[in-house]
Amino acid sequence: MSSTIQPLEFNGNWELSPSLESTDHLSLKNQYGLFINGKFVKPLSKKLFPTINPSNEATIAMIAEAEEKDVNLAVKSARVAYDGHWSKMPNKERAKYIYRIARMIQEKSKELSVIETIDGGKPIRESRDIDIPLAAAHFYYYAGWADKLKYAFPIANPKPVGVAGQIIPWNFPLMMAAWKIAPALATGNTVVLKPAESTSLTALKLAEIIQEADLPPGVVNIITGPGTTGNLMVNHPKIDKIAFTGSTAVGKSIMKNIAGSNKKSTMELGGKAANIVFEDAPLDQAVEGVINGIYFNQGHVCCAGSRLFIQESIYDLFIRKLKDRMQSLILGNPLDKNTDIGAINSHNQLSSINKYIDIGKKEGAEIFQLNCEIPSKGYWCAPTLFTNVSQSHAIAREEIFGPVLAIQTFRTTNEVINKANNTPYGLSAGVWTDKGSKVFNLTSKLNAGVVWANTYNKFDPTSPFGGYKESGHGREGGLHGLEAYLNLS
Amino acid sequence: MIKEFKNIRVDKLGIEDRINRITKRSLKRESKLKGLEMILSMIDLTTLEGMDTVKKVEQLCYKATHLHNQFPNLPRVAAVCVYPNMVRIASNSLKESDVLVASVATAFPSGNATLQIKINDTKEAIENGANEVDMVISRGKFHSGEYNYVFDEIAAIKDVCGENSRLKVILETGELGDYDHIRMASEIAINAGADFIKTSTGKISPAATLPITLVMLEAIKDHYYNTGKMVGMKPAGGISNAKLALQYLMLVKETLGNLWLDKHWFRFGASSLANDVLMQIAKQKTGFYQSNNYFSKD
DSSP states (O other), X not given: OOTTSOOOOOSSSSOOXXXXXXXXXXXXXXXXXXXXXXXXXXXXXXXXXXXXXXXXXXXXXXXXXXXXXXXXXXXXXXXXXXXXXXXXXXXXXXXXXXXXXXXXXXXXXXXXXXXXXXXXXOOHHHIIIIIHHHHXXXXXXXXHHGGGHHHHSTTSOOEEOSEEEEEOXXXXXXXXXXXXXXXXXXXXXXXXXXXOTTOOHHHHHHHHHHHXXXXXXXXXXXXXXXXXXXXXXXXXXXXXXXXXXXXXXXXXXXXXXXXXXXXEEEEEOOXXXXXXXXTTSOHHHHHHHHHHHHHGGGGOOTTOOOEEEEEXXXXXXXXXXXXXXXXXXXXXXXXXXXXXXXXXXOHHHHHHHHHHHHHHHHTTOEEEEOOOOOOSSSOOOOOEEEESOOTTSHHHHSOOOSSEEEEXXXXXXXXXXXXXXXXXXXXXXEEEOSOHHHHHHHHHHSOOSEEEESOOSOOOTTSOBOOSXXXXXSOBSXXXXXXXXXXXX | OOOOOOOOOOOHHHHHHHHHHHTTOOOOHHHHHHHHHHHHHTEEXXXXXXXXXXXXXXXXXXXXXXXXXXXXXXXXXSEEEEOGGGHHHHHHHTTTSSOEEEEEOSSTTTOOSOHHHHHHHHHHHHHTTOSEEEEEOOHHHHHTTOHHHHHHHHHHHHHHHTTTSEEEEEOOGGGTOSHHHHHHHHHHHHHTXXXXXXXXXXXXXXXXXXXXXXXXXXXXXXXXXXXXXXXXXXXXXXXXXXXXXXXXXXXXXXXXXXXXXXXXXBOEEESSHHHHHHHHHHHHHHSSOOOGGGSOOO
16 A cells, blocks of 8 residues: 555535524423323422533423432332232233334434434434334334233243333433333333433433323333432332443442342443454445444444454555545534534533543554534534554543544454453444354354444344343343343243 | 456445435535536436437537526536447537547447457547547456456457547446445456446446445545555436435545545436436525426437
8 A cells, every 4th residue: 555645535625514403393391390100290309400402511401300209209109000000901901002102202203303312412313213213113022022921931920020120321311211111011010210310301201202102100100310319219129120221330339239139130331342353354344334333322332342453464454444434424513414423422421531532642542533623512522543552551441432442453363352352341242254154253252242243233122232241231122121021930 | 467356345234334324414505506516517418329310419419518508607517428320420519518528339238249349349439539438348258257358358448548538447237246246347447447437338227326336436445545546436327316416426425535526537327317407406596496397308
């Protein structure tokens, strides 16, 4: 490869004019209460906190903060609904409600995707094409299982667990709510769900849908608040199961708290996935997969392909292709239909990402960032990659949860398997090769809950998702996702 | 010439995923208008019918230089593309303008003739005034694995073209089957001296598609990375509306970048595309869609 060749230029000649999704169809209140026993109620705590748009720092609405008395009320209402009717209702009747929720999510998909984007900062392209359709798909999928549980678990006499306490993260707010609520309802449990502090709005819109769908009061309760609210749920004696998605640190503390209690748990925690590109891979498509693997949702993805391993023989070519592809990524207003990289979810998260970028530089890795205009307000991080990274660098070991890629090289298959598995995490991995036998060799040797071959970040309700090691336990999605909400004999 | 052609891998689903993403780009206002004007300037206005007549070709040439008189500052199309026996007619009609004359040659569209006939066909087209030659590759030879035959034939025709006539090599992708074949045929054509690689004759369905074009653009990109030499791209057949043409242009922008957003390096082979583009330009400029009866059909 000659170095005298003029680099390709992708910008400055034919720029895209703004193409903003409209917001005038939204129905948002200035203030939201807690959704308990089928009604929106004022918090007994009398406390409110703002939820802001991370792309411009404007307050969108005030959200209620649930404290002990509020949590008690929510759990009590779930308990009464469980004992009173929901667990005894014929399974096919439960299915009707779940189907109804799925249909209503589809009907309101435009509004939901716009709210997801203004509250969380993710590009409208993603909330419109991925988050909201997948949320609906999960409700449809689990509605279908509701009356087939005995078929799914023959001679195991499947029984619901009871009241499920569900704590979800801010990276895929509505989708995570769907992943949690749909299987819980299909299996006859009742729910107390807490969305993340910075992204409560679509869960509250889901509460409105649930109300409109006439789901019996108390079957789903949605309470909002910070980590302390979640803590109250974790320690609540009347909750039978904790389903948590979030950081490994919080997951560990939850497991300590519920140790010795009778609570069941599923934990979907952090990750530091290896995305492995072999010399015999379809390179341009692998580039696309690497981009999608790390820059999807600004890298706020637990299964993000944040460690890239490139076989040395194709290293220079691959880096060149990757840098050229990055030039056509568009960072900006998340409501613009052409935006690829939206806003970082919160000020805290941005500080944490920037801290890692500084560490990466100090450790001696070489940084490359997309040269783009950063909006003056809001929280933004240009897509970033580091080359000359070693396995012992912090940026290769710790979860950054941002658009930051750490790139290493490898020579042989065994070497890359060792390096890929040399992490406390084990959520996901990607393998790029044209050779089928190589794919199967790696899928059986990588310690990861999900291994994608020649693609990345593909989700489907029929496919179980979850991790090994410090990435958690239990599975969501598919048949396995039912098991997490059932007692089997 | 003995040359080994390495099979560069292409992943079908990955290619199609990329296209799904490109087609979601939203073009509005100024960017749309600029895109539409670029498309006009990149069209090879084409008539390749058994029933082509002198009058038909003359009418097409007039259209090429007078796209839509209501908007005087529109760019002209890049070229008029005709059969070799119509080259002189086109060349005379266009001599006052900067619109080029492109001629298909080499026993278009099947390419089933001897090399000598193909050479003569090409020579005649150039002598009659063709600025550009659109040749077809021997697909039968390609499928029988005679890659060097295909390579040598392209090289021989490029010799006839010399430096002054640019050679577009039609792969006829609809007859090649898999993306891997299309990628390999692109490599052969590029290495044998093609100035442009072109998808289709327009006589076989499917003709040009976005995924096929992406596979070919990637071959062009790798060649540029290796040698610094630019090769042009011409999707042809089946691109009849402005929306689709804009998606092609976006694909070029995001795959090869600014250098290729120019009629010297990118063309559309189309007969009815121009009118749809004109209609969209009229909409952008006046705010209203006009009846297609306001746009001349030649």
